[in-house]
Amino acid sequence: MYKSIYVVSSIVALTFGSSALAQQRGMPEMDTDGNGTIEKSEFTAMLEKRFAETDTNGGGISMEEYTAKAEADRAERQARREARRAEREGTREERQAARAERNAERLKARFDRMDADGNGTISQEEYAAAGNAMFDRMDRNDDGILNDRRGRGERRGRDNRDQN
Numbered sequence: 001m002y003k004s005i006y007v008v009s010s011i012v013a014l015t016f017g018s019s020a021l022a023q024q025r026g027m028p029e030m031d032t033d034g035n036g037t038i039e040k041s042e043f044t045a046m047l048e049k050r051f052a053e054t055d056t057n058g059g060g061i062s063m064e065e066y067t068a069k070a071e072a073d074r075a076e077r078q079a080r081r082e083a084r085r086a087e088r089e090g091t092r093e094e095r096q097a098a099r100a101e102r103n104a105e106r107l108k109a110r111f112d113r114m115d116a117d118g119n120g121t122i123s124q125e126e127y128a129a130a131g132n133a134m135f136d137r138m139d140r141n142d143d144g145i146l147n148d149r150r151g152r153g154e155r156r157g158r159d160n161r162d163q164n
Contacts, residue, residue: 030146038146040135047131051124061122066111074103 030038030046054069055061112118116126138146 040144043135043146047128051127061127063111063120066122067107070107
């Protein structure tokens with residue numbers, strides 16, 4: 001149980017960080033047909049695209065590739081955040097250094113959880129297994145579709161599962 005929670009967390013944190021936010025904001029990145037839902041085929045296509053972007057040498061995702069992609073994604077998110085918020089009190093460099101250290105530790109732990117066979121490389125199968133587990137967790141009513149419930153009068157959470 002706990003292992004699957006960690007796998008799900010790792011997928012959210014790295015692979016779907018921006019995609020999960022996009023889902024909450026209308027899902028434009030994954031909802032390729034624009035119908036307001038994410039079918040399993042759209043999710044799988046996004047997963048394959050992200051794997052290809054991360055696996056730069058075609059031999060499975062190494063720790064170096066995984067780290068590089070995570071750092072690039074993090075830098076992009078940070079740049080957007082910095083553009084939106086004003087300077088806070090305290091020494092920014094100290095906060096950034098502490099945050100970077102925590103992020104590196106978490107990143108290594110997430111990679112190790114995704115690398116099911118412990119060989120130091122995330123294979124396409126391991127990556128897909130973790131992504132499919134994430135999709136299944138996000139598909140609260142088990143219909144094979146991630147729905148954008150915002151603005152449609154449906155309630156989120158456990159109550160919505162009971163309605164279907």
